[in-house]
Amino acid sequence: MASMKLPDSAPSPTQDSERLSRALHGRGGADENLIVWILGHRNAFQRKEIKETYQQLYKEFIILVCSSSKAMVLWMNEAPERDAILAHRALKRKWKKVNQWQALVEIACASSPQHLMALLVSLVSSYRHDRGFMELNIAKSDAAKLHEATEKKQLDNDDVVWILATRNFFQLKATFGCYKQRYEVAIDQAINSSGNGDSSFMLRAVILCIDFPEKHFAEVIRACTVGQWSTDKDSLTRAIVTRAEIDMKKIKGEYFKMSNTNLDDVVTREVSGVYRDFLMTLIGGNFLFSRPVSAVVLNHGKLVLFGIYFS
DSSP: OOOOOOOSBOOOHHHHHHHHHHHHTOTTSOOHHHHHHHHTTOOHHHHHHHHHHHHHHHSSOOOOOSTTHHHHHHHHSOHHHHHHHHHHHHHHOSSOOGGGGHHHHHHHHSSOHHHHHTSOTTTSOSOOOOSOOOOHHHHHHHHHHHHHHHHTTOTTSHHHHHHHHHSOHHHHHHHHHHHHHHHSSOHHHHHHHHOOSHHHHHHHHHHHHHHOHHHHHHHHHHHTTTTSSSOOHHHHHHHHHHHTTTTHHHHHHHHHHHHSSOHHHHHHHHOOHHHHHHHHHHTTOOOOOSSOOSSEEEETTEEEETTEEEO
């Protein structure tokens, strides 16, 4: 479930483009809060229309220069383009910590097959089939192989790699279900017990992205905000921007189960300024902008912001 709060009735792409142009080219500099308010309350289709309309009106691409520009660039791109940007950032780093590879795992395992097809084939090179076929006997056999690997702490053996690289997601979900039913433990927990090295870290990330993505992204957010990797703004941005329109409400629920803390409170504590305002907008948080937002009026008891009615 998406976490964004969309308006009851949004202005046209032309109106949004004109407001964005004024916000970007104001005499006192960019009105960042206005930019966040407009784009943070538009779905993917609306943002695409705004980009196209802006280019038609002003004969230039919309360039969002603000303190949250890295997050905003991801937000304004469609899913395949966004994933390509994240993959490029992960691959170009000279020194890579294991958590920095998570972006590639998420792209390969937590994205829809439709937009994976639009991504570079070399990034997701397995011959996995996007079909609903599932064979129970295969699931039971694969579960036994995975159990043997976890028991022997051989998480990088050929059977494990082959199963995860070639089975479709329906088959893998059935395998993970068989594993839990037969061995009375979830496979991600079994992997945790098998070791704490890079192999177990990445294998667990792969499995959670396939079987329980909201738990994976809740863990990513928790890890990058509690000091395990210090405050990792790139991971925080990636998790929130890529999941805001998919399952952020579920992620917030999982985060609360893990930490007994609301994600809204964590974002407010860990980041500041317009960057915080943007992330809070995407997660549907209750907050006050870091600076006053202009163009707010009340009409018969309803909030009207830049011509947008909110119930």
